[in-house]
Amino acid sequence: MSKYEMLVGLEIIDDVVYSEYRAAMKPILTAMGGEFGYDFRVSEVLKSEVEDKINRVFTIRFPNKNIMSAFFDDPEYQAIKAQYFSPSVGSFTIIRGYEIN
Template structure:
């Protein structure tokens, strides 16, 4: 069953974060995944998180198993460490659901 995660980030380096997206997207597609929505957030009116959020996106996978395999992929982990980790100061999982 397809699954989706709604995620909020505090991106601190837009250029480096874009490199992360560019590098990881082909791997994501290999696992039947992609992005359904992607927003830059100027102002947050209400949040349950203590972390700042300036970007929100919905990422999807063809199945829960595909999602788990994607996040364990060695190449993805290397890309995440190189680009995501230094460009994002906080990650908030807003929701997980099946589609």
């Protein structure tokens, strides 16, 4: 069965608060069958298709695209995002979304 995965680039401007965001949102992610795959801190971007800065790149996957949408629309997740994600991330880029086996 295919899963849906996204490759995401972020500009983290507050590492401590972003770590708190990850800790707070992870139980919701796990409960919905989601997980992180790869996770990198990036020191230099050599080529980009966007002007946003990127210093963190990761994959996040879900059982399917509908569950991914439900996760990001979840009111509890939205509250966590407002509290931690928004003040810790300068910009974000969805590099790609794709199905995986």
